[in-house]
Amino acid sequence: QVQVVESGGGLVQAGGSLRLSCAASGGLFSINVAHWSRQAPGKQREWVASIGRSGTTNYGDSVKGRFTISIDNAKDTVYLQMNSLKPDDTAAYYCNVVGAGQFGGIWQSFDSRGQGTQVTVSS
Numbered sequence: 001q002v003q004v005v006e007s008g009g010g011l012v013q014a015g016g017s018l019r020l021s022c023a024a025s026g027g028l029f030s031i032n033v034a035h036w037s038r039q040a041p042g043k044q045r046e047w048v049a050s051i052g053r054s055g056t057t058n059y060g061d062s063v064k065g066r067f068t069i070s071i072d073n074a075k076d077t078v079y080l081q082m083n084s085l086k087p088d089d090t091a092a093y094y095c096n097v098v099g100a101g102q103f104g105g106i107w108q109s110f111d112s113r114g115q116g117t118q119v120t121v122s123s
Helices: none
Strands: 003-007 009-012 018-025 028-039 046-054 057-059 067-072 077-082 091-103 106-114 117-122
Touching: 003 091, 003 106, 018 028, 018 091, 018 117, 028 067, 046 067, 046 077, 057 067, 077 091, 077 106
Parallel strands: 009 117
Antiparallel strands: 003 018, 018 077, 028 046, 028 091, 046 057, 067 077, 091 106, 091 117
């Protein structure tokens, strides 16, 4: 199956930028859609952005105009460029990748999630 690892989180001042990466690996596969979500302490998980294989993107209202999701199909990596960061953006960010691949000689779908990367924005 496909493994997903997020990276790029860290501590940044308000107004700053970070770029998160979501690297997928695990054999022969293709990504159909990828999502970024986030969860702050004591809050429900919030959907942030999605991208399809063709490049079609969608964003949550709270990040629209500040965040950009992109995908490098050659590297099987999804990115989240985050600009004009606010303290309210502080959360653990998670990547979810959905697609199909050949596993054990069988072509089948997959839905893989990472362990998350922490983003902290100071005021």
